[in-house]
Amino acid sequence: MPIEEPIRVKVESALDHLNQAQASLAAGNLLAAFQHAVAASELAETTFFDPTMVAQLYFPDEHKFAVYMPLFVPVAVPLVLALLRELKLQRARKRAAAAEHLHAD
Structure with a gap:
């Protein structure tokens, strides 16, 4: 999957902020740790919802069918056949009951 340069830079920056947050937390500097964690979270979120990345989250219906059909068809066919049989x-039971009711009268 090709990743554009601005996306790569944002991801690396988010990871750097996350590492700095961990280092600040280990040093006992809670304010700096919080600031770095917020920056990492914001960068990660903006990167995730970047228009060049969002398009890759969605798959065409044909791909979904190609993936799920082999899983569901073997289960669905016996269920549908059993439903039709029932x-x-x-x-047939309703017809028999109706015929029995007519003969009883």
Whole structure:
């Protein structure tokens, strides 16, 4: 996956801020640790939602079908067949009950 230079710079900067936050926290400087953590979080979020990256989060429907069909079809076919069989049995029971009711009268 090609990553553009501005994205790479933002990610590296976010990681640098995160490392500085950890170092500041280890040194007991809570304010600096908090500031670096906020900067890292903001950089990571803006990078994640960058228009060049967001497009890669979505896949065409054809790709989704290609991935999920082999998983769901083997389960769905027996379920659909069983449902159809049960519907036929239910219909046959109703007909038998209706015919029995007519003969009883």
